[in-house]
Amino acid sequence: MSDNNILVEQKAAMGSHTTQIATQNNYHGLTPKEACDLAMQMFHDNFPKLQEAAREIAEERVSELMSKIADKMGEKQLTDMTPFGDPDVQYVMYEAQKNYARFGTQDMLSNLSELIVNRVQYNHEKICLKVAIDKAIEIVPMLTAEQLDTLSLLFLFSRTKNTKIHNLDELKRFLDEISVVFKKADLSSFSYLNMLGCLELYLYDPVEKCAESYNFKEKDVKKICPEIIKQTAGDYSTSYIGTILAIVNAELKLNKKFDPSFWIY
Template sequence: MIDSQKQEAAAGSTAYQSKGDLTVNNGATPDQMAEIIGAIAKQLSYFTAEARSIAEDRCQQLRQEILEEMSKPEFSDRSQAFRDPDFQFVLSSALNEFARKGDSDLKKELVSLLLERAKTDSSSRIGLVLNQSIQTTPKLTIEDKSVLVALFVIKSVSITATSVQPIYHRYQTMLSGSVNLLNGGVASFEYLQSIGCININLVADHFPLDDHFHRRYGSLFPKKTIPAPPVPNQNHPLTHDMPASPQEVWEGFLSNVPALRTLSAVWQEAFYRHSAPTAVGKAIAHGILIGQDKIDAPLEVFLS
């Protein structure tokens, strides 16, 4: 039995017989098409080889960084994760994304997240959050990361200390690399919400910074002694201690933390006051700060 080989050709085209209809436009001769295809293939071959070399070099950089970190005694118990198929999957994702970007900051961030993931069970909530964070981090611009870090530091971090001076220092350390990249635009917020890094609630409390810092750290500020109302038959004037007001606490932070002055200039704009990092956003911001040696609290503190 012979298959039917019906030929149909539209105007301006030539029909070639095969086990089906194959139509080649006459816009270029076969020789011309071969020449065009060969030129494109030559370019693709050249750049593909070059790109492959760059990608392999970047993978080697990330691989070396991971191995160097894993060789440290405090991380030696995390090597078992490399036998886990789920960990291998997110490791592959990290390698692929770094091969595409090759950014040195991204390398630190991915290593921080992978090290955190290596100590976490694959089926745990934190493990799932970290998986998503590793896949999401390469999708962020430096401006997006700066917004995430600022929101995380202000809304998720609470510092414990017996005096306010070390708290000033910690806030300056955590925010100094991010606040200069912040602006009043909404693009980062809309994008971060679209990929699950933040939630925006425009009807929520506007989150005034002076009240926030007063609630967290007001007790560390000295009280003022002021005269009390006079009491009949009392020979000695009475006084009582007045706690520092929200405005006084905030002015103390503004005077001692330059990064907060920069942040406060844009805080009332865009969606800063209305936004809060999700679990994925917290994990990414935490990984950024860990990679910069600016925070040492474990991730589970912020995801519990």
């Protein structure tokens, strides 16, 4: 199908308006801002008409979201804007716009913009990674900052290894840093996170995992491991969806980069 043809997906339920997602625009050669301006137009075309005051707030919020996305794509030096012409990308973009128009929190701004940029960046990756990001975009408005911190803790200690750790002192500094950054993690939310598809069964003890990963004695690791990290022990780790959410949250709070395609393939 050529870029000038129109592919339209309509989703409607009884009593609801119809969402039209179309690829009638040619996204070749666009800047991130130009691509985001077209996505902003999609929001105008599809979002229900509101009273004047509410409409202004919604439009301000979505404009803020699209500006943030454009800025992040510029920072990552993304130049291929053709994913904006993908109906699936347009659909999840619109879902992100709707949710930010409704709630407008700073945490949601950071998380949704990062997830959308990831979806654009990894549009040519395998379907599993793309679907995981799509689902994360749908789910993130349902999560609190504390629940995202829980996912990041689970991911960091069940899925990753810090290659800069060579002795117990370095491990202690790392554990202390992580425990402070994610100190508000909601460790009572496992059932809720599991219900949303963010977790998968995985027998896991962070003390045992650290001892094995860094070749230290378990009793020595136990002495230096903060309580909040010990309390993540249990029957779960992050699913593909949870891993995406955990990575985005960890990147924002630790200023470190993770390649999701390493864990999701």
